[in-house]
Amino acid sequence: MHSHESKWPLLGIEFDLTDHQITDVTNRLCLKLQKTREELLNQSFDIVLSSASRLYFLSAMQTKLQKGIDCEQVTLYFRSAAGNIMCLCDAICQGGGKVALTMIIADRHLLLERQLMSERDETNSINNELIKRQHELFEQKEEKARLLSQMESVTAELLQTEKLAALGQMAAGIAHEINNPVGYIQSNLNTLSQYAQRLINLIHRASVSDKQKDASDFEFLEADLLSLLNETQEGVQRITQITRSLTQFTRRSGLSDWCDVHQQIDTTLKIMKNELRGKVEIRRQFAELPEVYCDPAQISQVFLNILLNAAQAIDRFGYINIVTELTDDKLIIKIADTGCGMDTETANRALEPFFTTKPEGDGTGLGLSISYSIMRSIGGDLRLSSEHGKGTEVFLSFPASLVLKEGEHGS
Numbered sequence: 001m002h003s004h005e006s007k008w009p010l011l012g013i014e015f016d017l018t019d020h021q022i023t024d025v026t027n028r029l030c031l032k033l034q035k036t037r038e039e040l041l042n043q044s045f046d047i048v049l050s051s052a053s054r055l056y057f058l059s060a061m062q063t064k065l066q067k068g069i070d071c072e073q074v075t076l077y078f079r080s081a082a083g084n085i086m087c088l089c090d091a092i093c094q095g096g097g098k099v100a101l102t103m104i105i106a107d108r109h110l111l112l113e114r115q116l117m118s119e120r121d122e123t124n125s126i127n128n129e130l131i132k133r134q135h136e137l138f139e140q141k142e143e144k145a146r147l148l149s150q151m152e153s154v155t156a157e158l159l160q161t162e163k164l165a166a167l168g169q170m171a172a173g174i175a176h177e178i179n180n181p182v183g184y185i186q187s188n189l190n191t192l193s194q195y196a197q198r199l200i201n202l203i204h205r206a207s208v209s210d211k212q213k214d215a216s217d218f219e220f221l222e223a224d225l226l227s228l229l230n231e232t233q234e235g236v237q238r239i240t241q242i243t244r245s246l247t248q249f250t251r252r253s254g255l256s257d258w259c260d261v262h263q264q265i266d267t268t269l270k271i272m273k274n275e276l277r278g279k280v281e282i283r284r285q286f287a288e289l290p291e292v293y294c295d296p297a298q299i300s301q302v303f304l305n306i307l308l309n310a311a312q313a314i315d316r317f318g319y320i321n322i323v324t325e326l327t328d329d330k331l332i333i334k335i336a337d338t339g340c341g342m343d344t345e346t347a348n349r350a351l352e353p354f355f356t357t358k359p360e361g362d363g364t365g366l367g368l369s370i371s372y373s374i375m376r377s378i379g380g381d382l383r384l385s386s387e388h389g390k391g392t393e394v395f396l397s398f399p400a401s402l403v404l405k406e407g408e409h410g411s
């Protein structure tokens with residue numbers, strides 16, 4: 001062992017197992033124990049150990065070593081002037097009853113291990129924290145995306161409502177302006193018709209020769225004059241009809257009353273008898289409903305517009321299903337038809353004033369926009385869902401505030 005000293009500076013000590021006399025010791029260990037080699041050689045190995053380690057050596061290691069079994073990785077405390085030094089030792093049997101003990105100082109090794117462990121713990125906890133933060137960020141991102149899309153749809157809805165309201169107001173304004181001249185055109189036309197008729201009669205009675213009549217194409221003039229006047233009158237009537245519908249956007253009768261929506265629906269269906277006959281079967285699924293506080297004329301106008309659209313969408317034969325229900329905060333009426341349905345473009349534009357797919361002269365394109373504006377004005381809603389070729393469903397909702405009778409508020 002001594003011979004390795006210079007090449008391999010290690011902490012080591014050799015002693016006799018029987019009398020514990022130290023037979024060799026490395027310089028490095030001498031330095032650590034702050035003793036000279038001479039002070040240690042031939043002394044008892046027991047004096048370099050702490051009392052606890054001495055006991056441990058005697059009880060746990062001595063017998064094993066005597067049987068020739070090495071003891072590896074044991075912790076022993078060595079005495080030095082500066083206090084005990086903890087060492088990790090290997091005790092190896094050398095033959096001839098000798099034992100060589102090599103060691104490394106455990107303090108640094110343990111310290112390092114402890115430091116590593118605590119660093120590992122710290123890294124782990126930082127990792128966990130990072131994972132947690134990542135989850136949180138992910139959730140926040142999802143929440144943000146959800147809110148954003150919610151905001152987008154609310155903004156779109158607001159824009160749509162504003163656009164419709166503005167268009168409605170404008171249309172109603174124009175209608176009002178048109179009404180006056182149309183009024184006197186109508187009245188002048190009536191007078192004009194009467195005058196024309198009188199002039200024609202006069203010519204018939206006057207002594208105008210057939211030759212003179214032929215020359216001025218009298219027969220044609222007479223027939224065409226009357227038909228022109230008729231056509232013009234029809235045109236004016238149609239203008240009156242359109243302007244009347246348009247003014248619905250702003251007209252509020254103010255005559256609200258408690259009304260039974262089921263009764264309103266049935267009355268509307270009776271008015272529509274001709275449109276329904278032979279091609280539409282009505283199926284009702286009515287819930288028990290309280291009365292609704294609204295303007296009955298306006299509400300039946302909504303029903304009429306929607307039911308007419310449904311009937312017009314059915315070509316040969318089909319159904320209109322009317323379902324009513326009451327939820328906690330709404331009264332809902334669904335009117336579904338098995339008609340032609342709408343493609344996406346039509347469904348998106350159906351609520352716009354003047355949007356129509358019906359042949360010119362058939363539809364004004366105002367039915368749904370007026371109904372929508374009426375429903376919004378009472379705090380309710382109108383929504384469409386449609387599938388091309390399958391049919392259309394219109395959802396109407398009335399706020400609960402219109403359903404509660406006075407005195408029932410807050411009950």
Ligand SMILES: Nc1ncnc2c1ncn2[C@@H]1O[C@H](COP(=O)(O)OP(=O)(O)OP(=O)(O)O)[C@@H](O)[C@H]1O
Pocket residue numbers: 305309310313337339340341342346350351355356357358362363364365366367368369391392
């Ligand atoms: N139930 C339905 N089935 C299929 N398409 C519909 C239905 N309801 C509405 N539409 C479509 O929406 C358009 C607009 O409807 P809206 O009631 O506003 O006007 P209109 O029916 O064309 O004319 P008006 O109601 O003034 O006679 C219709 O032209 C039609 O294309």
Ligand SMILES: [Mg+2]
Pocket residue numbers: 305308309363366367368
């Ligand atoms: Mg219509």
